[in-house]
Amino acid sequence: MLRSFIRRTAVPRFAAPRLTPVTPLRAPSPLLNVSRGFSSKPEGARAQISSAAGALNWKTFAVFTATGTGLLLYFREEKKRVEIARAEEARLAKESTTYGKPKIGGPFSLIDQNGIRTTNEDFKGRYMLIYFGFTNCPDICPEELDKMAEVLDTVKADPEIGDVITPIFITCDPQRDTVAEVNEYVKDFHKDLIGLTGTLEEIARVAKSYRVYFSKPPKVNPGEDYLVDHSIFFYLMAPDGSFVDCYAKDHTAEFVSQSVKDHIGKYKEQGGKILPKLNEKRISETSSVSA
Amino acid sequence: MTSGNDEVKHPSRADRQNCWKVRDAYFECLNNANIIDPSKPEAANVCQDLRSLYEKGCMKSWVDYFNKRRVLEVEQKELLERMRAQHKAVEERAAAAAEAAKAKESA
Numbered sequence: 001m002l003r004s005f006i007r008r009t010a011v012p013r014f015a016a017p018r019l020t021p022v023t024p025l026r027a028p029s030p031l032l033n034v035s036r037g038f039s040s041k042p043e044g045a046r047a048q049i050s051s052a053a054g055a056l057n058w059k060t061f062a063v064f065t066a067t068g069t070g071l072l073l074y075f076r077e078e079k080k081r082v083e084i085a086r087a088e089e090a091r092l093a094k095e096s097t098t099y100g101k102p103k104i105g106g107p108f109s110l111i112d113q114n115g116i117r118t119t120n121e122d123f124k125g126r127y128m129l130i131y132f133g134f135t136n137c138p139d140i141c142p143e144e145l146d147k148m149a150e151v152l153d154t155v156k157a158d159p160e161i162g163d164v165i166t167p168i169f170i171t172c173d174p175q176r177d178t179v180a181e182v183n184e185y186v187k188d189f190h191k192d193l194i195g196l197t198g199t200l201e202e203i204a205r206v207a208k209s210y211r212v213y214f215s216k217p218p219k220v221n222p223g224e225d226y227l228v229d230h231s232i233f234f235y236l237m238a239p240d241g242s243f244v245d246c247y248a249k250d251h252t253a254e255f256v257s258q259s260v261k262d263h264i265g266k267y268k269e270q271g272g273k274i275l276p277k278l279n280e281k282r283i284s285e286t287s288s289v290s291a
Numbered sequence: 292m293t294s295g296n297d298e299v300k301h302p303s304r305a306d307r308q309n310c311w312k313v314r315d316a317y318f319e320c321l322n323n324a325n326i327i328d329p330s331k332p333e334a335a336n337v338c339q340d341l342r343s344l345y346e347k348g349c350m351k352s353w354v355d356y357f358n359k360r361r362v363l364e365v366e367q368k369e370l371l372e373r374m375r376a377q378h379k380a381v382e383e384r385a386a387a388a389a390e391a392a393k394a395k396e397s398a
Binding site: 074142184185 | 299300301302304310311350352353356357378379382385386387389390
């Protein structure tokens with residue numbers, strides 16, 4: 001019965017109001033077009049109207065008004081609920097940045113896309129925007145990395161902020177994601193993007209310190225391709241390497257850009273210093289290899 | 292390193308975009324045929340050309356993932372719609388009752 005209902009409504013008749021609070025983090029973009037706005041009245045309401053339609057009197061009017069009011073109330077209620085959920089989310093986000101910072105992040109030692117041993121020390125003094133993914137990721141990682149690139153450009157373009165963020169991609173699939181794979185992959189997204197890989201052990205360690213869960217399917221035959229299940233946040237880390245904030249899939253590029261700017265602006269207001277470039281040693285090593 | 296690197300096996304941006312395009316075309320065709328699950332026998336006889344383009348254009352693991360996700364999404368949406376419909380029906384009944392009570396009072 002359920003199945004037959006689905007078929008009848010392959011294109012949904014009822015428009016969903018904003019879904020933000022209910023959408024799970026990993027929920028991908030809808031495949032079917034959700035039409036927005038009001039839809040046809042439900043069966044019950046229609047039946048009521050037609051039974052009263054014989055007499056055009058106050059009763060007809062009352063039923064009609066009640067239906068309209070019901071719909072209106074429902075949408076108002078829904079809107080209120082979403083607003084409350086948003087406010088709560090914002091409050092929690094604020095709370096996490098003001099006190100009780102979670103212990104996310106930490107030292108790491110990995111290999112960059114040019115084959116150079118790279119540690120967290122190399123990025124000290126600048127903000128980091130870190131995303132965990134894998135190069136064979138079907139759609140979520142590339143979308144998120146495109147979003148990260150958009151955020152980078154937006155933040156960089158702000159004269160108050162400038163070039164203060166190093167974007168970093170860390171693979172959760174070190175077995176397949178060799179230096180060459182990562183090198184090719186990061187070029188697809190942003191010229192500043194640094195791609196890191198390492199041994200399974202090194203990756204597992206950094207993922208753990210960032211509270212990133214990832215898992216490869218248990219049985220993979222040689223030559224068979226597979227997907228890696230992983231959590232999909234990106235992390236904003238302060239110039240001293242400490243955690244500032246994290247962003248989920250349902251945060252838009254505009255939202256993330258604004259939030260990142262706010263964090264950096266506050267840091268600067270308090271006299272915080274940020275390096276305009278990655279430190280010299282790293283840059284010279286990188287260019288000598290890629291030259 | 293160039294994009295023609297033999298060592299690189301992951302799909303490029305263009306490969307990904309092509310895969311999404313052929314996937315969307317195939318799923319659109321399934322929508323028109325009112326078929327949700329591409330793994331069901333009834334899906335075998337429709338949209339065959341688009342299906343083969345899709346399966347050629349995307350890695351096998353991606354095809355499996357997109358197919359499963361399509362089914363899940365429809366189920367999720369269906370559940371949400373039913374919840375909303377129920378919610379609305381309750382609201383309407385309450386509003387109608389309130390309206391009726393008011394009408395009685397003023398009569």
